[in-house]
Amino acid sequence: MNWMLLIIGGLFEVGFATCLGKAKENSGTAATLWFIGFFICLSISMFLLYKASQTLPIGTAYAVWTGIGAVGTVLIGIFVFKEPADFWRVFFITTLIASIVGLKFVSSH
Template structure:
């Protein structure tokens, strides 16, 4: 269950990064809504991370959380913000995914 909580926390990290990107692109009340979304997702992500670290090693949980956030944010950048998806970028994201899976398997 703690791993599921940690994965959800990582997905909310992706969401707060995406909200931050949309906030940067907008202005006025629309920007305010994206900023509020950022704060909500940030809060939920942190609360879930704290909950997950009560039963998982902090080093492993934090690395997995940031890894999910990094991979998810790059994918959001590619698919939503039209950032480049060249070979090396995808190669290193793939190695990051492999590292996250590896940490899951070696965690006690």
Template sequence: MNWIILLIAGLFEVGFTFCLGKMKEAAGGALTLWTLGFFASLSMSMFLLYRATQNLPIGTAYAVWTGVGAVGTVLVGIFVFREPATFWRLFFISTLIASIIGLKFVSSH
């Protein structure tokens, strides 16, 4: 269950970085809504990370949380914000995914 909580925390991290990207383009009321979404996602991400670290090693949990957020943010950048999807970018994201999976398998929890 803690691994699921950690995965959801990472997805909320993607949520707050997505809101950051939208805040750059927004003004007025839309900026306010994206800012609220940013803080709501940030709060949920941190709270769920806290919950996951109650039973998972902090080093592993933090690395996985950051990795899930990084991979998700790069994918959002590619598919939503039209950032480049170069070979090397995808190659290194793949190695990050492999590392996240590896940490799950070697974790004692």
């Protein structure tokens, strides 16, 4: 169950990074709404990391949480914000995913 909370928390981390990017693209009321979304996603993400780290080792939980956020944010950058998807970016995203999966398998919880 705590691994699910951690994964969902990582997805909300992607959400707050996405909201930050969208706020940068907008102004006025639209930017304010994106900032509100940023703070909501940030709060939920941090709370879920906190809950998951009550039973998972904090080093593993934090690494997985930030890894999910990093991979998800790069993918959102590529697909939503039209950032480049060159070979080396995809290669290092793949190694990051392998590292996240590896941490899950070697975790004692």
